[in-house]
Amino acid sequence: MLAGTATRTAHDAAVENLRRARAGAGAVQLGKPSSNLFRFGDRDTGAAARRLDTSALDGVLGVDPDRRTAEVQGMATYETIVDVTLAHGLMPLVVPQLKTITLGGAVTGLGVESTSFRDGLPHESVLEMDVLTPAGELLHVTPDGEHADLFAAFPNSYGTLGYAVRLVVELAPVKPFVKLTHHRYASASAASAAIERFVAAGEVDFLDGVVFGPDEQYLTTGEFVDAPMPGARISDYTGQEVFYRSLQRRPVDHLTVHDYLWRWDTDWFWCSRAFGVQHPVVRRFWPRRLRRSDVYRRLVALDQRHGASNRVRETLGGTAEEMVVQDVEIPVERLPEFLEFFHREIRIEPVWLCPLQLRGERSWPLYPMEPGRLYVNVGFWSSVAEKPGDRWAHNRLIEECVADLGGHKSLYSTVHYGEDEFWSHYNGAAYRAVKQRYDPDGRSPDLFAKVTGR
Secondary structure (H helix, E strand, C coil): CCCCECCHHHHHHHHHHHHHHHHCCCCEEEECCCCCCCCCCHHHHCCCCEEEECCCCCCEEEEECCCCEEEEECCCEHHHHHHHHHCCCEEECCCCCCCCCEHHHHHHHCCCCCCHHHHCCHHHHEEEEEEECCCCCEEEECCCCCCHHHHHHCCCCCCCCCEEEEEEEEEEECCCEEEEEEEEECCHHHHHHHHHHHHHHCCCCEEEEEEEECCEEEEEEEEEECCCCCCCCCCCCCCCCCHHHHHHHCCEEEEEHHHHHCCCCCCCCCHHHHHCCCCHHHHHHCCHHHCCHHHHHHHHHHHHHHCHHHHHHHHCCCCCEEEEEEEEEEEHHHHHHHHHHHHHHCCCCCEEEEEECCCCCCCCCCCCCCCCCCEEEEEEEEEEECECCECCHHHHHHHHHHHHCCCEECCCCCCCCCHHHHHHHCCHHHHHHHHHHHCCCCCCCCHHHHHHCC
16 A cells, blocks of 8 residues: 555544544544644643544545545645645645645645635635534535535634544646746835736746845746756755745746645745754754654744743843734735735744635635635744733734734634634634534534634
8 A cells, every 4th residue: 555545444443433532521632743733722731631543544545636636534644645646646736835734624724825826725625525523423514515504614613613534625737847936026016916917817836925024025936847947957945955045046946846845844934943954054964854844843832831932031131022923814905004014013024925815706604705806825933022011912913904904814823802803703603503503512612712712
């Protein structure tokens, strides 16, 4: 059996074991070996919720090259899925940036990448799924079946309506290489206008960008190619070179399709610099197998658990820092306003830009983006000096600005909305109706409690 694949018999047995475990009493959470959430609660502090063993649900059940679909277990990571599908010359329509994001996690918790300007969000390529509800029922869920309400509300529910244990997803064909072109813009307005032009033209396969400062922003367009241009090098950013720095130094670049999909994982975008990994000497001795987002994330979790870095800062006479780790979606025409606010009030650089829009006319109730409207995901992951007496001042300021600009905020990180405001942003009426149907006894926390810890 190929690495990363799973048998139907083993899958059915694992699902039955999980269903029986879920049917027991008490609080539970998925026993995943890694997490990409930035709410450092039960998983990282060891608080006692019973862990559900999902280790047998982490593979690919099959790939249909003719239909361009894959049948995947819910806890399979995109690293595993990509390894299997690339062997067939195919990839998921949207491959989130980090290797250990799971398919089930991306569907219930959302995800974006550089195909999202055309292919939307990961849940939009789901054709069907099996969901284990909080009550312990295993349901077959499709867009227009008996449980269509659960299919629609599952995205952005973060496991509070159940866990996807099997999904069938669409795939797209690939070529061996991706040619990258990095376009520099001197203003956010120019970059925003260029985003709209690239999307309208529909001539590129990938589109994202990086803002290094108010007068230095890059958009990277990617095109599938069968071979690099004559004389062109094929870059490798898993070694001494760092991908995001190449945007400033190399106008045109080439990567294998595999390395392109994971170009951000080696250095966790640019966040590996916090551990010194981008220093040439440190990088030479930091094992390549440990240059991964999940390794860095575990180091951050350890620091957050013990508050080590803030204690060191305060001991040295400095101030504690507020973690500002967020992804927000801003309508493209409001992007310059958001970046102007961000440079003035938050002052974190670089930040990531990822254009996205829904694939079709369908909307999704718990993350109410408008069909036909182009947004830009802005990602920023760092820390700033705490304001005295107000630990989360910068995060709340960002939430207010995003709301004022008609945007949305992803819920994988800290959330500071009051309960009424939260439900006004995430369609509380729709959520409560589905929650009542599939978790009438409240065996799982509701979405507000899950993401705020309140």
